[in-house]
Amino acid sequence: MQWQVRCRQCALRLVRAMTLLLHQDAAAAAVLRRTRMMLLLLLLIFSLSSFPSVTAKCPHKCWCEKDKVYCIDQELDRIPTHIPPVTKKLDLSDNKIRDTELKSLAHLTDLQHLDLSYNKIRDIESLAHLTELETLHLSNNNISEVKNGAFANLSKLQALFLHRNKIENIETGAFNNLTSLKELHLYYNNIHKLDLEMFKGLTKLNKLFLSGNKIDNIETGAFNNLTSLEVLHLDYNNIHKLDLEMFKGLTKLNRLLLDNNPLTCDCNILLFVNVLKTSYPQRDLLGNYDPSCHFPVEMSKKSLKEITKNDFNCTSPDVIVVPENKTVSVGEQLQLSCKAVGDPEPSITWAKDDIDLELGQRVRVFQNNTLIISKVERTDIGQYKCVASNYLGRKSFEAMVNVKGFAENG
Numbered sequence: 001m002q003w004q005v006r007c008r009q010c011a012l013r014l015v016r017a018m019t020l021l022l023h024q025d026a027a028a029a030a031v032l033r034r035t036r037m038m039l040l041l042l043l044l045i046f047s048l049s050s051f052p053s054v055t056a057k058c059p060h061k062c063w064c065e066k067d068k069v070y071c072i073d074q075e076l077d078r079i080p081t082h083i084p085p086v087t088k089k090l091d092l093s094d095n096k097i098r099d100t101e102l103k104s105l106a107h108l109t110d111l112q113h114l115d116l117s118y119n120k121i122r123d124i125e126s127l128a129h130l131t132e133l134e135t136l137h138l139s140n141n142n143i144s145e146v147k148n149g150a151f152a153n154l155s156k157l158q159a160l161f162l163h164r165n166k167i168e169n170i171e172t173g174a175f176n177n178l179t180s181l182k183e184l185h186l187y188y189n190n191i192h193k194l195d196l197e198m199f200k201g202l203t204k205l206n207k208l209f210l211s212g213n214k215i216d217n218i219e220t221g222a223f224n225n226l227t228s229l230e231v232l233h234l235d236y237n238n239i240h241k242l243d244l245e246m247f248k249g250l251t252k253l254n255r256l257l258l259d260n261n262p263l264t265c266d267c268n269i270l271l272f273v274n275v276l277k278t279s280y281p282q283r284d285l286l287g288n289y290d291p292s293c294h295f296p297v298e299m300s301k302k303s304l305k306e307i308t309k310n311d312f313n314c315t316s317p318d319v320i321v322v323p324e325n326k327t328v329s330v331g332e333q334l335q336l337s338c339k340a341v342g343d344p345e346p347s348i349t350w351a352k353d354d355i356d357l358e359l360g361q362r363v364r365v366f367q368n369n370t371l372i373i374s375k376v377e378r379t380d381i382g383q384y385k386c387v388a389s390n391y392l393g394r395k396s397f398e399a400m401v402n403v404k405g406f407a408e409n410g
Contacts, residue, residue: 089113188212207231258291265293267314316393317346323399334373338386346388
C-alpha cells in the first residue's frame, strides 16, 4: 500500500511540473501534453489498485489486500458485513466478538485461514460450510464446551488452536472429521479426562498440546489412534498414574512432556520408563523436562530416569480368593468370586470354556471382579476361569458350573 501512495504522489508532482512547463516552452507543448496524458493514466491505475472499494467493498474498520481481510483490534462486537467473497484469509483477532455468527461467513467458500483469537466467544457454532479451511484460531476466548459437529466437513483443516479457553467438556466425536489435522492446541483449559473416543480419527495428527489442564484420568487407549503423533505435551496436569498401555501405538513419538504432575511412582511407572529406554534407545523422549516422583514420600522429587527395580517390590499375581464349583437351577443367580494381589495390581478377566466371556445386561463383572450371571440358562453350563495378570506373570483358577432344571412356563 505504501509504495502505491508514494508512486501516486510522484505522478502528481510530475503532472504539476509539466503544467508549468506548458506555459514556459511552447515548442515542447505537444510532447508534454502526450507525456502528461500517460502520467494521468498511470495515476488512475494506481488509484484503482489502491482503493479496494472500487472493485470490492471492504468492511468498515478493516483493511483489505487482495484475498486477505484484516480487522485486528478494532473493538468489534460482531463479525462485520461486506466481507469480499474471494477472501482466503480473515483476521478478526483482538476484538470483543461474543457471538461467532458463523452463518454470516457462509459465502466465504474459499476461506483458508480464520483467526478469531482474543475475543469473547462462548460457543462454537457449526463451521461445516467452510470446507476449504486449513487454519482455525479460537484461542483466548471463553469457550467451555466443544460440541460434536462443530468441525464437521472440515476435512482440510491442518491446525486448530483452542488453547487458553475454559473448555471442560469435549463431546465424543467432536474431532472425528478432522482427517487432515496435524496440530491440535488444547493447553491451559479445564479438561479433566481423556476418554477413549476423544482423538479417534486423527491419524495424521503430529502435535498434541494438553499442558496446563486438570487431567487426572487418561483412559487406556486414548492415544491409540494417533499413529503419526511425534509431540505430546501432558505437563502441568494432575496425573497420578502412568502405565504402558496409555501410550500404546505411538511408534513415532519423539517428545513426551510429563513434568509437574503429582506422579505416584510404582511398578507400572518403572515398566513404563524401562520400555521407553528399550523401545526408543535413540530418542530422549522426556527431554530436559524431567518428570519426577511425587509419591511415595520417600521417593519425592526423584527423577523418573533414575528409578530402578531396587526402589520397588514388584511381584507377579497371587490369587487369594478362588472361584468354587457350583450347581444352580435355571432362573437362579450365579455368583463367582476371584481376588488377586500383586504389584503392579493384577487385572482380572473371566473366560468360559477358554473363550472370553461376552458381558452384557445378564452377564456382568463388578468392580471387585466378582462375576454375576442373573437368570441362569442351560447354556451357562461349563468351565469358568478367573485369570489374574500383570507384566510379571499370570495365574488362573477354574470352577465347574452345572445347571439343573428347566425354566417354568410363564
